[in-house]
Amino acid sequence: MGKYLIWTPDYRNNSGGIRALHRLCHLLNRRGQEAYVSNPIVNKDWNTLYLDPKNITDDFIAVYPEIVWGNPFGAKKVVRYVLNTPGLLGGAKSYSETVFTWNKISYDAPLLKIDVIENFFNNSSTAERTKNCFWVGKGKDIPRVKETKDLTEITLDYPKTREELSSLLKSTKVFYSYDGYSGLPEEAYRCGCEVKIITEKGIEEYNREWYTKDLDFDKQLDNFIEVTQKIEKKDFVTIIIVTYNSQEVLDKCFEGLSKAGYQYKIIVIDNNSNDKTYLNKQGVDYIINDRNYNFTHAVNQGLKLAQGNVLLLNPDCMGNLQDGWLKQMVDDLDGVAGAILKFPDGKIQHAGAFGFGAHTGMGEEDKGQYDKVREVEWVTGACMLIKKEVIDKVGLWDEIKFPHYESDREWCKKVKEAGYKIVCSTAKLTHLEGKSSKGLNVSGKKLRILWHSNSAWTPTGYGNQTALVTQGLQKTGYPMAISSYYGLQGGILNMGGIICYPIIASTWGEDSIVSHSQDFKADIVITLMDIWPMNTSLFANKVKWISWCPVDHEEVPPPVLVRAREAYKVIAYSKHGQRAFKRAGIDALYIPHCIDTKIFNPRDKKESRKIFNIPEDSYCVGMVAQNKSLPSRKSFQQSLEAFANFAKDKPNARLYLHTAVGTEQGGMNLIEYCIHLGIADKLIHTAYYNYLFKFSSEDLAKLYSSFDVLLNPAMGEGFGIPVIESQACGTPVIVGNWTSMPELLGSGIAVESSEKWWTPLASYQYHPKMESILEALEKIYKGDKEEYKRKAVEFTKAYDVDKIIKDYWVPYLESL
Incomplete structure (x- = not known):
């Protein structure tokens, strides 16, 4: 009779799934079976005994819930017990082993429906429901x-x-x-x-x-015992995955295991990734190194621990192209077997190799020309299946001579010399080459970066971030150059060691990117701009293009998606943007915009107000926003209407607009609208010439410090730099409760929307509700000003440029 070992977390009664697993053990033992759980904390009122998984023998039947990846016990007999939708809480989405399910809605398999609700959940109380x-x-x-x-x-x-x-x-x-x-x-x-x-x-x-429905547990348990006792012993493969900052690709690698079609156990060796929080999958054995030992050493760590045959699998390899790809490799295995690896565009990257580094089929269209098992000289370690006896005879990889590259090829030579065959299987996988531990920076030197955006001296949000980030990265040793599509024409300048290239002809500078990149010998090109109007055909396939771009709609607009999919990598500068990209199938990294808190900090309000002619005893509502579109993306109409109502019983209320107040930039005539609302006498604004050319960051800090509150309930924001700058100066903000704005709110109020607007980019933005803005103005007016100030300043410390460079940019660039 086969014994059962059930994979369980420690017992806790606030999880129905955990109770079901522990109770299954209890009920099996009541039926005369021998069953154990894999964690020592159990329900003492049940017949559940703990057994260390290291002590199982071949006659054990391992029972795994759907959240567990593979076969961590290394059992010869496996049954899967699906308690929830496969993949929802982790784990594979399909299985090669025998499956039972708690609910056929979650998975269509024989039922094992354990009722874990105690009898004291009943309607016996006559007390009033309050x-x-x-x-x-x-x-x-x-x-x-x-x-x-x-x-x-x-x-x-x-x-x-x-x-x-x-x-x-x-x-x-x-x-x-x-x-x-x-x-x-x-x-x-x-x-x-x-x-x-x-x-x-x-x-x-x-x-x-x-x-x-179908809550007939006794018959179901009888069937479970009958079926599982007949399970035949099966071999499994130990999959070894070496990671280093592989957050972007590891999930996709694991998703491909759902199509493996063969039992496996997983060992992940992490070479000291900067952020290890992604190493959190249930059922996986992890080795966390305290430094980067390089690829070959990590492979040997895995080989020493592996049971049975071994599959070396890069985290950037995805078994998404065919069902049963691992079973196919096992069927084709003699001594060592590789797979046909394909680029994401479907072209072949590797179908075996010969000589020093020639990959069979590289760049060819897949027309089935390699759809038969072929003997080859060597196969890449990105996807290599090895018989256990080969490892025992040939030994480990040479980590002295070949610590990273070429170790796979050299070990394959020894395999051949030992008399074993090396074949390329007909199994096919996708290989996102360059997106795992190898990366772009194989020399160990700092990447040379061409930054394409507004010039660093342009008084725009993009110009602001260009100045902060390029100079910040230069200080950490990165060679930087700026390609300006706005703010520089006619010649090349040098800005403190940063070469600044001008625009050539096209509006967005697409025609200059490749030439400037070649001149600077750039390893990567980072664009900071809206990408939907770009002609990406001029550069996307000719440089390593990283797009740091906004999502200022509810979902990523289709024109943005089309271009983002052409990028080498995508970075979102809001968490909203990152989530929206993920929903659209793009794994974007999150790096927020930043400010210099040495400049943006609270100033003397009285002295600052003198500079801008704001009455000392006034209550000043400010807006710092571009007035460029109709309808106004910055919601000037609703904001001014709310202020007009707010000011009716407040003679000292003032409105300061730091923007183009006329139609010079294609927006509303704000002066005309203030006259219409009867608040022209309360309006103060920056002179247009000064707004364009004479307002420094120092001036802005003093202006924010002059305000009592900043209005920024925009229809949509990719980030919203004034929101952070204002709070850094101690001024609370009123923003919309959509796109990026809620995540930037440390002190102030997020207002409600009145309706959605389907924009020309085929996605939604939001019109703020005037009454909600008015309510927010009144609440902040009556609130604790010092508390608003304290919260605002404290919140914005996380966005300081030095912190963003250190905690986001440098680790990211080092991972490439």
Whole structure:
């Protein structure tokens, strides 16, 4: 009789999935089976015993929930118990082993539906129901609805015990759940609550059928025992993945394992990545090195620990092209087997190799010309399957002579000399070459960077960031040059050692990027600009292009997506942008914009107001925004209307506009509109010439310090530099509760929208609600000014240029 070892976290009663796994062990033992759990903290009231997975033998049956990757116990018999939608909380999305499921909605397999709800969840109480509650659970991505605002929230930590949870539910009238496939809605129903499920479509009635249907556990457990006791022993492959700052690609590598079609166990060796938080997958054995030992040493670390046959797999290799790719490699294996690796565009990168470094098929269209097993001289270590006996006979890789490159080729020579065959299998994978530990910087020198944007002296947001980031990176040793599509014409300048190239002909400078890059001998080109109007065909395939770009709509507009997919890498400068890119299938990095807090800090308000002719005793509402479009992207109309209503009972209220107040730049005639609203006597503004040419960062810091509040409820922001600059000077802000703006709010208020606007870029922006702006103005007017100031200054320290360079830019560039 086969024994069971069930993969479990330590027991805790606030997780239905964990209770189900531990209770399965208990129920198997009650049926006369021999079952254990893999973690020592158990429910002492159940018959659950702990067993160290190192002590299993070949007759054990390993039971893994869907969140676990592969076969971490190295068992010969494996069954998968699917408790939730595969891949939702981690783990593969499909399996090669025997599968049982708790719910056929999650996965179509034989049922094993353990009821883990205790009997004290019942409707026995006659007490008055005085409250409503809600639960988020796995529904954290579903937008919150007004019905749950200010309600009691049930969390993993509250209530503390299951009995207290039952008591709370018995006093609850309406229970809302953002998680439709959690045990809590059923528990609430059994306690007599009216249960509502909140989905992306809205609020729906609770359908008990998903929980109660087919709740015939005794027959299901009998079937589980009968089926699993007949499972035959199968071999597995140990997959060794060497990582170094591989955040961008490792998830895709793991996604490809869903199509492996063969059992595997995973060992990840990390060579001291800067951010190790991505090394968090369940069921994976991790070796975390304290420094970068290079590729070959890490491979040998894995080979020493591996059980059975071994697959070396780069984190930038994805098994996304065919089902059963690993099984195919195993079937084709003699001594060593490689795979056909393809570039993302479908062309072949590697179909075996010969000589010093010639890859068969490199750059060819895949027409099936290599769709047969062929003996080759060597295969790349990016995807290499090795028989265990070959490792035992040939030994480890040579990390002295070949610490990083060529070690795969040299080891394959020894394999041939030992009499084993090396073949290229017909299995096919995608290889994102250059996006794993190899990167661009193989020499160890600092990358040479061409920065394409506004010139560093241009008084725009892009000009501001160009100056801060290029000079900041130059100080850390990076050779920098600036290609200016705006702000420089006719000649090359030198700005403190940074070469500044001019625009040539095209509006956005696309025609100059390749030439300037070649002249500077740049390793990468970083563009800081809106990419949707660019003619990327002039440069995208000729340089390593990294786009640092905005997302100022609800979703990434299609014209932006088209061009972003042509980039070597994409960086979003808001978390909103990063999430939007991810929803669109692009893994963008997040690096925010920055400010110089040595300049942007609170100034003397009285002295600053003298400079800008703002009355000392006034309450000044300011706007620092470009007035360039109709309708106004910066929401001047709604903002001015709100101020007009705000100022009705405040004789000392003033409005300061730092923008083009006329139609010079294609925006609203703001003076005319102030006259229409009857607030012309309260308006103060910067002279147009001064606005264009004579306002330094020092001047701006004093201007922000003159304000009592900054208005910036734009229709959409890619970032919103004035929002951070204002708060750094101690001035609270009023922003929109959409796109990037909420994440930049440390002190102030996010206002509601009145409606969406479908823009010409085929995505939504938002019109702010005038009444909500007015309400925010009144609230800040009556609020604690010193507390607003304290929170504002403290919040913006995280955006200081020195911190952004050190914590974001340098680690990112080192990872390339």
